[in-house]
Structure formats: C-alpha cells, structure tokens
Amino acid sequence: MNFIWDIVLQAEAQGMDKAELLFQQAKEYSPYCEQAFPCINQDRLESTVAEINALYRFSHIFQELLHPELLARPENRDFAQCAASFFDIVVHLLSEIDLKHGLTKREYFVRQLRAELLDGVYGREAAAAVAVMDRKLQFSLANELLTQLQIGTSLRVFRRAVRTAFTGSLLYQSNYNNKELLLYLGEKETKEKAQILQFLLELFLPFGFSARLFWEYHFGIIGVDAAMQPDAIALF
Amino acid sequence: MRIFDEEFDMRSYIKKRLLEIDNLESRRVFTSVVEGLFLELHGEIEAEYKGLEQRVFEEVPMPVEGPAIVTNIIDRRLCDVTDDFLLPMRPEDMRPHQVDAEALLTSLNEKSPFFLYTVFLQADHLEACQFDRPERNFRGVIKTRHSEYTAQFHVRRNLAYRRQIEDLYRIFHLNYLPWRSVCAPYLYKLFDVYIDGIENWNAQEIIEEAVIDFEEYAPTIRYHQVPLWNLETVAIRTSTYPEPCVDKINYEHRIFRHKFQEDARYLVTNSDVSVANIRWTKGDLLITCPLEDPVTWEMYQCNPQDKREYSNRLMGNAKQASFADTLMGVLRQPIKTKLELSRLIQACGYERDLTFAGVELVANFPDKETYIVDDFIRDELRTGTWETAMRLDFQPADYDFYLNRDIMSFLVSVVQRHFPEYECCGRLV
Structure with missing residues (x-):
C-alpha cells in the first residue's frame, strides 16, 4: 500500500467500509512516501485509523492546515478536533477522486451494460445470475460483453469469460467434432456456480457449439499424471 | 440504476464524524466550514461527473430508426x-x-x-x-x-x-x-x-x-x-418558395417546424414526385425534388404512444430502448448466442405474453405455427429454399390468448431479418 487509494482498496478487500476509515496526518513519516505505516511493506490494515503523509502529494492543499504553528496558537487551541476531522473528510474526498482515475468512455459503457444486465435487459434469469456474482466479476463480464458487441461472438471471448469466472477451468475442443467443447471447471458444483455457468454458456457460446461439463473431477488423460489420480477421474 | 453505485455517501459520513467532536466550539466551526463550503464543493464535483456521464452517452451515435406503428x-x-x-x-x-x-x-x-x-x-x-x-x-x-x-x-x-x-x-x-x-x-x-x-x-x-x-x-x-x-393522413404545403440546389436540377422545399405537431413523426408518402432527399434540420423538414413550385405534400403523421384505454389491446412494434440495443444497432455485429437473441426478442416488448424459451437449429420444421409478417419483402437475400430451420420456442403466459401465435409470428419475423440463412419458425411450448 503506497497511496490513499491503495489504502481504501485494501480496506474494501478486508471487508471494511470506507466510512470506517479515519485518516490522520502521521507524527512520524518519510517525506518520500504517502503512506506512513510503521512498516514500509505493510500489506494489511491493522486498525481503522490510517496514518498518512498528506504532504507528499497534496502539500499545496494541506500546508496551512497541517502547519505546526496553527494549533499551537492559543486562540486555536479549541479547534484541534475540528482540524483533524476536516483533514479526514478532505482526504476521503481526494481518495474518491483518485479512484475515478482511468475513467474512460469504455468504462462508462461497461458500467452501463452491467447495470442493464442487472436490470433484466437480457432477461430475468440472466439478471439473477449476474446478481449472484461479486462486483469484480460483474464488471469483467460486462467488459467481455462489450467486446462481443464490438467484434462479434467468438470462442476466444467465451474462453476468456469462462477463465475469468472460473479461474481453475480448462477448455478443450474435441478433435473429432470441433463444435464440441469439453469444459473442466475445477470447482465443486453449487447452485450459484451452475447459474453463472449457464449464463456464460448462453451469452458467450455461439449457436451450434455444445459444451460437456466436468465440475470437480477432470477426465483422465493418459500420460498426464495430474489427470490420472485414482478416485478423482471423471468418466468420458 | 446508477452506473456508479459504489459512490461514497459523503453527507452521512460527515454527520457521523461531526458527532465524534465533543468540543462544542470545534463542532460549531466544523459544521459551518463543512456544511457551508465543503459539501457544496463535493456536490459541484459530483454534478460535473454526472454531466460528463451524460455527455459520454449523448455522444454515442443513435441508429436511424423509423417511427413505431x-x-x-x-x-x-x-x-x-x-x-x-x-x-x-x-x-x-x-x-x-x-x-x-x-x-x-x-x-x-x-x-x-x-x-x-x-x-x-x-x-x-x-x-x-x-x-x-x-x-x-x-x-x-x-x-x-x-x-x-x-x-x-x-x-x-x-x-x-x-x-x-x-x-x-x-x-x-x-x-x-x-x-x-x-x-x-x-x-x-x-x-x-x-x-x-x-x-x-x-x-x-x-x-x-x-x-x-x-x-x-x-x-x-x-x-x-x-x-x-396511429397514422393520420395530413397534407402540408411547402412553406416558402423552393430554393434551387447546387446540382441545378433539384429544388429544396422547406416546411417550417410550426406546421408539425411537436412529438409526432412524419413520413412523406407522395408517390408522384421523384424525391432526391428528405432531411430534418432543427425541426424543419427539407425535401429535395425537381419541382420548382410549392407542392402540397401528402404525409403520414405518426402519433406518439398514448396511455389511452381501448377495448382491444394495442399492438405495436415500439422497441424498448436500451444501451445494449443502441450499441448493437451501431456496431452491427451478427447475433450468435442465445442471450443476445433473447435480448433482441425481449426488446420487442412482448415478454409478458411470451417468454423466449429456447432456440434450436433443425433440419426441417413441418406444421408451421407462425407466418412472416414481412412476407411482402421480395428483394431480400433469402432464396426461399433453406436447408436448415431455426426453431424458436416460446412459453405463453396465457395459453388461451388468441393472439399468442400472431405475436410469436411478429417476434419470429424480427429474428428472421437477422438470420437470412435460416428459415425461422416459432413454436409454443
């Protein structure tokens, strides 16, 4: 974690709400870093209070507020809490602006398509399947959908979509019938997973292709030891 | 649904932080600075992002479409x-x-x-x-x-x-x-x-x-x-003297916008004039044709959809607008998967009567249940002798509704226009 947006993303990854994070200007920090964790390579948030060095990127904004003499003056003594809270909300705003970085036309399109998938433009069943996915997957698949709208349906888009949704999956094309695919998913079948897979097959697999599914167990391939484990071979 | 749904709720966050300040003087200053200035600033930034979003979508070209009938x-x-x-x-x-x-x-x-x-x-x-x-x-x-x-x-x-x-x-x-x-x-x-x-x-x-x-x-x-x-026959005369065009053959006939009803669309129907162009600019209609004198133009005025109740159901071909539909119209990639087809069918707006249940390519399809509503179009690529049929299955909400097969025929005809290589047929399941 190096920057404030890093910290916010890490908080989200740890299941913490952004509103729980409290930013504080650190007492001791390196002038060459925005983060001010005790350990420079820290990769997890230990508490909801995140100490940073806001002067690293935003000294033009904070130089007055963080000036050591500001709160030292007797007439400002009562405002320490106010200044701390103000600092926190401004950093929150800056982190929101940071997170809009890389916003392109394509990103707008992807987001709109995701919203329409969830709104049922592609049907109720598709909407239900998208709703059970996590946000990241929703965006990735909306991106693949946009690609498909741009360049047409292809096995390549289908493969990418399946590989994104099922990271351990393997896709084979039959040598005897090239319209037949063999799809090993590498996961246990659950209701939600089956729903997602059905959605992928219907949205990305061109007409005429069929896919045989292997969920947990791979079919045996002679000569490939990983696929020849006893009690873990699917019949094919 | 807003497309940025992970937005940080700054207003409630500030309320929460405000309550944590126990020094009253500090709290007073915080309130005045933050509510008076900071929230306004934040609102300004938000509004700009929303404006940008709107401009991005306005820039997407809209496919040209005729009026709904x-x-x-x-x-x-x-x-x-x-x-x-x-x-x-x-x-x-x-x-x-x-x-x-x-x-x-x-x-x-x-x-x-x-x-x-x-x-x-x-x-x-x-x-x-x-x-x-x-x-x-x-x-x-x-x-x-x-x-x-x-x-x-x-x-x-x-x-x-x-x-x-x-x-x-x-x-x-x-x-x-x-x-x-x-x-x-x-x-x-x-x-x-x-x-x-x-x-x-x-x-x-x-x-x-x-x-x-x-x-x-x-x-x-x-x-x-x-x-x-929803078509009304109207006759509107050219509003001013026609202006000659650069080609020295044609004249431009202008009809002012106030001659038209605001939310209706108009179709020129004259079959006796050889029209070279029809275009709309700022609500005015410009018709280019070789006639040098003002002409009384025969037109269909297409009335916009109305909420009125009738004894029988209104049957229309209005498409449900969506961004996916616009993109498909602009990028024009062929449909190749089931959900894309399902979306095309759903956009016709009859999903409450018929649910698209599946599609299959079959060798032939005897005992057809549907007809093609565009069967008068003879100048298509279709030869009429197909080797493969595309069978579309629909599940009706009410099996006894007498228009089921006709609505299905309309949906099948819409699909047929995308798939000239197959004979499209519908089936109730």
Whole structure:
C-alpha cells in the first residue's frame, strides 16, 4: 500500500467500509512516501485509523492546515478536533477522486451494460445470475460483453469469460467434432456456480457449439499424471 | 440504476464524524466550514461527473430508426371519431355498410361471387388458417323488407389492410428509413364474406341484412370491426418558395417546424414526385425534388404512444430502448448466442405474453405455427429454399390468448431479418 487509494482498496478487500476509515496526518513519516505505516511493506490494515503523509502529494492543499504553528496558537487551541476531522473528510474526498482515475468512455459503457444486465435487459434469469456474482466479476463480464458487441461472438471471448469466472477451468475442443467443447471447471458444483455457468454458456457460446461439463473431477488423460489420480477421474 | 453505485455517501459520513467532536466550539466551526463550503464543493464535483456521464452517452451515435406503428381494432359503434391517437386505417370504414343492389345483380348474373362485408375472426392463427380453407362454404339467410332468401357464402382473407402495411415499406424507403417489422395481428384475422348465390332471388329488392351461419366459428365472429392505426393522413404545403440546389436540377422545399405537431413523426408518402432527399434540420423538414413550385405534400403523421384505454389491446412494434440495443444497432455485429437473441426478442416488448424459451437449429420444421409478417419483402437475400430451420420456442403466459401465435409470428419475423440463412419458425411450448 503506497497511496490513499491503495489504502481504501485494501480496506474494501478486508471487508471494511470506507466510512470506517479515519485518516490522520502521521507524527512520524518519510517525506518520500504517502503512506506512513510503521512498516514500509505493510500489506494489511491493522486498525481503522490510517496514518498518512498528506504532504507528499497534496502539500499545496494541506500546508496551512497541517502547519505546526496553527494549533499551537492559543486562540486555536479549541479547534484541534475540528482540524483533524476536516483533514479526514478532505482526504476521503481526494481518495474518491483518485479512484475515478482511468475513467474512460469504455468504462462508462461497461458500467452501463452491467447495470442493464442487472436490470433484466437480457432477461430475468440472466439478471439473477449476474446478481449472484461479486462486483469484480460483474464488471469483467460486462467488459467481455462489450467486446462481443464490438467484434462479434467468438470462442476466444467465451474462453476468456469462462477463465475469468472460473479461474481453475480448462477448455478443450474435441478433435473429432470441433463444435464440441469439453469444459473442466475445477470447482465443486453449487447452485450459484451452475447459474453463472449457464449464463456464460448462453451469452458467450455461439449457436451450434455444445459444451460437456466436468465440475470437480477432470477426465483422465493418459500420460498426464495430474489427470490420472485414482478416485478423482471423471468418466468420458 | 446508477452506473456508479459504489459512490461514497459523503453527507452521512460527515454527520457521523461531526458527532465524534465533543468540543462544542470545534463542532460549531466544523459544521459551518463543512456544511457551508465543503459539501457544496463535493456536490459541484459530483454534478460535473454526472454531466460528463451524460455527455459520454449523448455522444454515442443513435441508429436511424423509423417511427413505431401501433395497430388496433375496434367496434365501429365504440369508435371515437375525435380520437387523435388511433385513426381508422380506411376512413370509409366509419360509414355503415350498404349493399349495392345493382352490382349484386350483375355479379349474380355473371355467377361471380359478390363481396358483402368484412368480418373479424377472434380466434387463434391456426383456427384462422382452417377458416380460410377455399372449399369451405357457409349457408345463410338474406333478409329484405318483404321476405327472406337462402344463400351460399364463402370467405377469403382480406388483404386490403395488409397492403396498406406493405405500402408503408415503400414509404419507409422513400423517407430513407430502414424497415421495421410491423406487429398488426388483427389484420391477419379479417375475412371478406362473398355471396356465391341466392336461391329464387327477386332482383328488385334491397338487402337489409345478411345472416350467415358460421357454424363452429359463429362464437368468434365479430361484425362492424374497424382496424385502427396511429397514422393520420395530413397534407402540408411547402412553406416558402423552393430554393434551387447546387446540382441545378433539384429544388429544396422547406416546411417550417410550426406546421408539425411537436412529438409526432412524419413520413412523406407522395408517390408522384421523384424525391432526391428528405432531411430534418432543427425541426424543419427539407425535401429535395425537381419541382420548382410549392407542392402540397401528402404525409403520414405518426402519433406518439398514448396511455389511452381501448377495448382491444394495442399492438405495436415500439422497441424498448436500451444501451445494449443502441450499441448493437451501431456496431452491427451478427447475433450468435442465445442471450443476445433473447435480448433482441425481449426488446420487442412482448415478454409478458411470451417468454423466449429456447432456440434450436433443425433440419426441417413441418406444421408451421407462425407466418412472416414481412412476407411482402421480395428483394431480400433469402432464396426461399433453406436447408436448415431455426426453431424458436416460446412459453405463453396465457395459453388461451388468441393472439399468442400472431405475436410469436411478429417476434419470429424480427429474428428472421437477422438470420437470412435460416428459415425461422416459432413454436409454443
């Protein structure tokens, strides 16, 4: 974690709400870093209070507020809490602006398509399947959908979509019938997973292709030891 | 749904932080600075992002589309002549029907069938096909002021209204608009009744009524029905003197925007003028043609969709707008997967009647349940001899609804336009 947006993303990854994070200007920090964790390579948030060095990127904004003499003056003594809270909300705003970085036309399109998938433009069943996915997957698949709208349906888009949704999956094309695919998913079948897979097959697999599914167990391939484990071979 | 749904709720976050400040003086200053200044600033940034979002989507080119056509059918006695949304497809339908005694006599003498009137068969498409069988005859009674005569009748499909739809195809092309299949199921259930012969007919009498025994079809026959659509015939004259065009052949005829109803769309229908261009600029209509004097232009005014209630359901071909649909119209990639097809069908707006259940490519498909509403388009790539059929399955919400197969035919026709290589057929499951 190096920057404030890093910290916010890490908080989200740890299941913490952004509103729980409290930013504080650190007492001791390196002038060459925005983060001010005790350990420079820290990769997890230990508490909801995140100490940073806001002067690293935003000294033009904070130089007055963080000036050591500001709160030292007797007439400002009562405002320490106010200044701390103000600092926190401004950093929150800056982190929101940071997170809009890389916003392109394509990103707008992807987001709109995701919203329409969830709104049922592609049907109720598709909407239900998208709703059970996590946000990241929703965006990735909306991106693949946009690609498909741009360049047409292809096995390549289908493969990418399946590989994104099922990271351990393997896709084979039959040598005897090239319209037949063999799809090993590498996961246990659950209701939600089956729903997602059905959605992928219907949205990305061109007409005429069929896919045989292997969920947990791979079919045996002679000569490939990983696929020849006893009690873990699917019949094919 | 907002596309940025992970937005940080700054307002409630500030409330939360405010309560944590226990020094009252500090809290007072915080409130005045933050609520007075900071939230305004934040709102300003948010508004700019929203504006940007709007501009991005406004920049997406919109595919050119013709106006939506809405059709309906109504009992003549219930038809409101002041209705400004749906109008009779033929104005003469509003007059009660009178039999021309002389013409009847001439055709009886020539032994040719005499057209009596048009009836509406409120029944499923397959039943309508049965009703249409050429060998079927019906018996009935012709009543005059003094006596009654037995007579034979037969029915034929009425094609007159469907020809009006077909003429729209020409009009769309004249207006440089791509064709859009029309959903007009009621027009496929209209039948013309003909008198084949009357026993012992006394030629002097005037027919007052013809009562036909339609046997098993009797409960579904409706008389005095008037087909309606949302097109109004208007004539508008060129507003100013036509201006010559650079090509020294054509003149530009301008019609000012205040001549048009604001939310309606207009189609030029003149078949006698060789139009070189039709375009709209800032609400004005500009028609380029070789005529140098002002012309009275015949037009269809397409009334926009209205919330009004009618005794029968409105049947239209309006598309449900979505960004996915716009993108597909702009990027024009062929449809190759089931969900894309499902979206195309759903965008037609009949998902409450028929749910798309599946698609399969089959070798052939006997006993067709659907027809193609665009069958008058002959200049297509389709050869008419397909080796593969695309069967689309639909699940109806109400199996007894008599328009199921007609709505399905409309949906199948929309799909057919995307798949010239297959013969598309529908099936209720």
